[in-house]
Amino acid sequence: MDYLPLLGGLIGAVAVGVYIYRRARVAGETCDCTDRVDGKVVLVSGANCGIGRQVARELALRGARVYLACRSRTAARQAADSIINETSNTSVRPLQLDLNSLASVRRLVHEFRQVESQLDILINNAGCFYCPPSLTEDGFTVTFQTNYLGKDICVNSVDPGNVNTDIYRHYRELNTFHVRLLRRLLMRTPWEGAQTVIHCAVSSKIDGVTGQYFRDCTIADANPLVRDRALAQELWRTSERWTGLSPL
Numbered sequence: 514m515d516y517l518p519l520l521g522g523l524i525g526a527v528a529v530g531v532y533i534y535r536r537a538r539v540a541g542e543t544c545d546c547t548d549r550v551d552g553k554v555v556l557v558s559g560a561n562c563g564i565g566r567q568v569a570r571e572l573a574l575r576g577a578r579v580y581l582a583c584r585s586r587t588a589a590r591q592a593a594d595s596i597i598n599e600t601s602n603t604s605v606r607p608l609q610l611d612l613n614s615l616a617s618v619r620r621l622v623h624e625f626r627q628v629e630s631q632l633d634i635l636i637n638n639a640g641c642f643y644c645p646p647s648l649t650e651d652g653f654t655v656t657f658q659t660n661y662l663g664k665d666i667c668v669n670s671v672d673p674g675n676v677n678t679d680i681y682r683h684y685r686e687l688n689t690f691h692v693r694l695l696r697r698l699l700m701r702t703p704w705e706g707a708q709t710v711i712h713c714a715v716s717s718k719i720d721g722v723t724g725q726y727f728r729d730c731t732i733a734d735a736n737p738l739v740r741d742r743a744l745a746q747e748l749w750r751t752s753e754r755w756t757g758l759s760p761l
């Protein structure tokens with residue numbers, strides 16, 4: 514019985530320590546800009562969970578017309594409904610997109626063009642990690658097509674940090690009970706991971722900034738290979754051929 518206050522104090526001290534450690538070493542920068550994006554048309558891929566959902570919610574809060582492009586139409590609709598509930602912005606709409614099918618990407622573009630004449634902000638968020646090896650209907654590996662070919666364009670790139678999301682669903686060692694606890698402690702929450710993406714999408718301070726790599730809401734050094742123009746052009750031409758945007 515006498516130990517109870519001691520135990521309470523110990524638990525409190527550990528909780529405070531964890532909080533301070535997370536703020537200092539894990540959480541990263543928070544986007545502190547208050548810019549709004551009223552009426553801007555935004556499309557977020559993979560917006561049903563993780564970082565994408567947080568970004569979509571924040572942009573809805575800031576007044577955008579937000580399209581959630583998700584692999585499952587049902588998941589897109591559920592995410593849209595819950596974001597509408599949370600933000601009172603009724604201009605949040607579901608779309609279906611499977612990056613593992615170039616036909617699906619084209620269908621999405623067609624569907625989008627039926628309802629909008631311009632796109633102001635594109636968040637190429639959908640992605641996967643450590644997927645079981647398999648080929649898509651277009652003949653590419655799932656990881657390559659999902660993370661690169663299905664998206665294809667890149668204006669600014671964002672490093673969200675190590676974020677505790679479903680991205681690790683295929684990585685068995687990261688899904689044991691103890692490792693999941695550690696992930697909570699040592700990794701960013703989806704909200705924390707979304708901050709740099711939100712910053713790039715809304716901050717008027719970086720209007721006109723393009724071709725950069727952002728981490729913790731600031732421009733960071735990217736791999737020097739990305740500045741190799743000849744390599745970039747070759748990659749672009751090859752990607753155009755692979756996606757059927759130019760003749761083989």
Ligand SMILES: NC(=O)c1ccc[n+]([C@@H]2O[C@H](COP(=O)([O-])OP(=O)(O)OC[C@H]3O[C@@H](n4cnc5c(N)ncnc54)[C@H](OP(=O)(O)O)[C@@H]3O)[C@@H](O)[C@H]2O)c1
Pocket residue numbers: 558559560561562563564565583584585610611612613637638639640641642659672673674675676677678679680681
């Ligand atoms: N978490 C990290 O530590 C981390 C670090 C660096 C970069 N990133 C990047 O951040 C982005 C968001 O990841 P997250 O951490 O938020 O992971 P997440 O919670 O797993 O979200 C990934 C989203 O992408 C969607 N997606 C996957 N494959 C798709 C496909 N073929 N077609 C359409 N949508 C597809 C998922 O849809 P389903 O729910 O239907 O699967 C989900 O909505 C990814 O591009 C990831 O590579 C994450």
